[in-house]
Amino acid sequence: MPLAALLIVISIATASMGLLSTPNLIHAEETKSLFDRLGGKEPITAVVDEFVNRLVADSRVNGRFGSTDVKRFKMLNTELVCEATGGPCKYSGRDMKNTHAGMRISETEFNIVAGHLAATLKKFKVPKQESKELLAIIGSLKKDIVEAS
Secondary structure (H helix, E strand, O other): OOHHHHHOOOOOOOOOEEEEEEOOEEEEEEOOOHHHHOOOHHHHHHHHHHHHHHHHHOOOOHHHHOOOOHHHHHHHHHHHHHHHOOOOOOOOOOOHHHHHOOOOEOHHHHHHHHHHHHHHHHHOOOOHHHHHHHHHHHHOOHHHHEOOO
């Protein structure tokens, strides 16, 4: 699976517990997962759909998709984002390192893809904090996707 697969293999879940401090009291308050803050599976699916459409329309990277089944690619990306953000989905695709081995994906290509994700998040009016967290997850995959020149 080509470059766009980078979007679906995300390995960080963000559900956690936070501690809040008050003058005489420390108590735990549950923090919503990134999945919940993004609005759940339906909005994630819409963002992934638009994002993948942008990738396949961009002549700078669409050659990487060759024989990619776009419908399946969207499904796998949705699963991965859902799981990586603390949602109930289970990613059924291959890991990023094996998926991209030998593809010689450049840092420039990676940055183009990340730029499309950022633009898509902005189009859907995803709040800055949630966009930052999701882009950080994608950024953490760079080492498994980009091959040194």
